[in-house]
Amino acid sequence: MVRVVVIRLLLRLMSLLPLFVTHALGVGLGNLFNRFNNQMRHVARCNIDRCFPEWTPQQRSQLVRESLQETIKAALETGGLWLWSPEYILAKIQEVSGASLLEEAVARGKGVILAAPHLGAWEVAGLYCSRYGPMTFLYRPPRIQKLDNLIREARGRAGATLVRTDAGGVRTLYKALGRGELVGILPDQDPDRASGVFAPFFGVQANTMTLLSRLAAKTGATVLMVYAERLPKGKGYHLHFQKMDAALVEGDDVQKATCLNQAVEQCVLQQPAQYQWAYKRFKTRPEGEGKFY
Numbered sequence: 558m559v560r561v562v563v564i565r566l567l568l569r570l571m572s573l574l575p576l577f578v579t580h581a582l583g584v585g586l587g588n589l590f591n592r593f594n595n596q597m598r599h600v601a602r603c604n605i606d607r608c609f610p611e612w613t614p615q616q617r618s619q620l621v622r623e624s625l626q627e628t629i630k631a632a633l634e635t636g637g638l639w640l641w642s643p644e645y646i647l648a649k650i651q652e653v654s655g656a657s658l659l660e661e662a663v664a665r666g667k668g669v670i671l672a673a674p675h676l677g678a679w680e681v682a683g684l685y686c687s688r689y690g691p692m693t694f695l696y697r698p699p700r701i702q703k704l705d706n707l708i709r710e711a712r713g714r715a716g717a718t719l720v721r722t723d724a725g726g727v728r729t730l731y732k733a734l735g736r737g738e739l740v741g742i743l744p745d746q747d748p749d750r751a752s753g754v755f756a757p758f759f760g761v762q763a764n765t766m767t768l769l770s771r772l773a774a775k776t777g778a779t780v781l782m783v784y785a786e787r788l789p790k791g792k793g794y795h796l797h798f799q800k801m802d803a804a805l806v807e808g809d810d811v812q813k814a815t816c817l818n819q820a821v822e823q824c825v826l827q828q829p830a831q832y833q834w835a836y837k838r839f840k841t842r843p844e845g846e847g848k849f850y
Contacts, residue, residue: 561704568707571636576649577791579633586633587626601625601834603850608759623830630787631678631833638680639711646684651788653685655798658781663689668734668778672744672769672801674821675833681785681794683712683741692717692739695726697746717741722748727768734776742769744782745821747841755843756814759822764841770813774806782820786828799824 571579590598601621609617638646662669671686673679686692694712696719698705709719718733720726730740744766745758753764773780780801785794804816825832839849 564704565707568636568639571633572640574637575791576634576637576793579637580630580787580789580791583630583633584626587629588622590625590629591622597628597835598625600837600850601628604834604836604838607761607839607849610760620829621834624832624834627787627831628833628835634678635680638678638684639707643684643687643714646681647688649793650681650685650785650796651793653796653798655781655800656796658798658800659686659689659783662779662781663739665779666737668737668776669739670734670769670773670778670780671739671741671783672780672817672820673741673783674745674824675743675836676784676821676824677787677828677831678785678794679743680712682783682796683717685785685796686739686741686783687717690739691733691736692741693730693733694719694741695722695730695743696720697722730772731776734772734778740772740778742766744769744817745838747838750841753841754810754814756811756818758818758838761839762843762846763818763839765814765818767810767814769817770805770810773801780805782824784824784828787831797824797827 598621601624605617605620605624609620612620659669671682673682683692683694694717696708696712698721699708713719720729733740746766747764748766748768750764752768753766755762756765757763758765769780772778782799782801783797785796788795799820801820802816805813807813837850842849
């Protein structure tokens with residue numbers, strides 16, 4: 558209970574700061590975390606070393622440092638993105654690339670699956686897309702159960718519905734797409750073994766969800782990649798929409814998962830520092846393979 562109170566207080570305090578101050582703090586704290594051994598730096602280093610073996614050690618070290626800065630920015634800006642008014646946040650979107658893709662997908666009436674990887678400010682992307690009609694987000698409940706209501710309130714304040722990553726949540730997604738609505742999914746989470754297959758992600762075998770491609774194949778919904786690029790010095794955000802390749806619904810599960818991972822890779826390569834490299838993307842390993850981290 559004390560931990561929840563402290564977290565709520567920190568979120569409130571961070572929401573009082575201008576975005577440029579929050580991001581400046583992120584740079585400073587990210588540099589500090591990069592100077593000492595810690596779990597976040599260790600995970601980021603493991604991921605980046607394995608995903609970019611062709612880069613020089615200096616290039617990989619620079620990406621680790623920049624990614625830690627962006628990860629801290631993402632954590633600190635959560636206070637504002639969860640507590641500021643939707644109108645205030647949307648006003649910080651300076652540019653939208655590919656907006657016509659979303660408009661055309663909604664107009665088709667077959668439903669829209671928005672794949673938002675752990676890149677940039679995905680909270681901003683979800684809030685923006687909620688303006689285009691009823692939206693359902695698939696999310697993984699937090700380890701601290703008492704924070705669940707806070708997350709639901711924050712992400713649902715623009716009218717979106719949140720459903721858990723379980724059988725009931727999946728049924729809700731199918732129903733929403735059947736009504737021609739929008740669905741939001743983080744495509745680069747490490748799913749349960751029963752819900753994923755191994756497919757290459759930056760050349761490393763990664764446990765990859767099969768749900769997204771199955772939703773698209775069964776409903777005929779349009780799938781769009783979306784992420785909110787964090788602009789420098791707290792100037793706001795640049796939203797990007799990209800259409801998925803038709804191969805997402807072709808071939809077997811491994812081929813579909815490979816297509817999905819390639820789409821995430823293309824987004825990440827546009828803003829590599831803003832990807833959450835400190836996330837244990839490769840925690841689940843193929844049978845017989847040792848621990849990754």
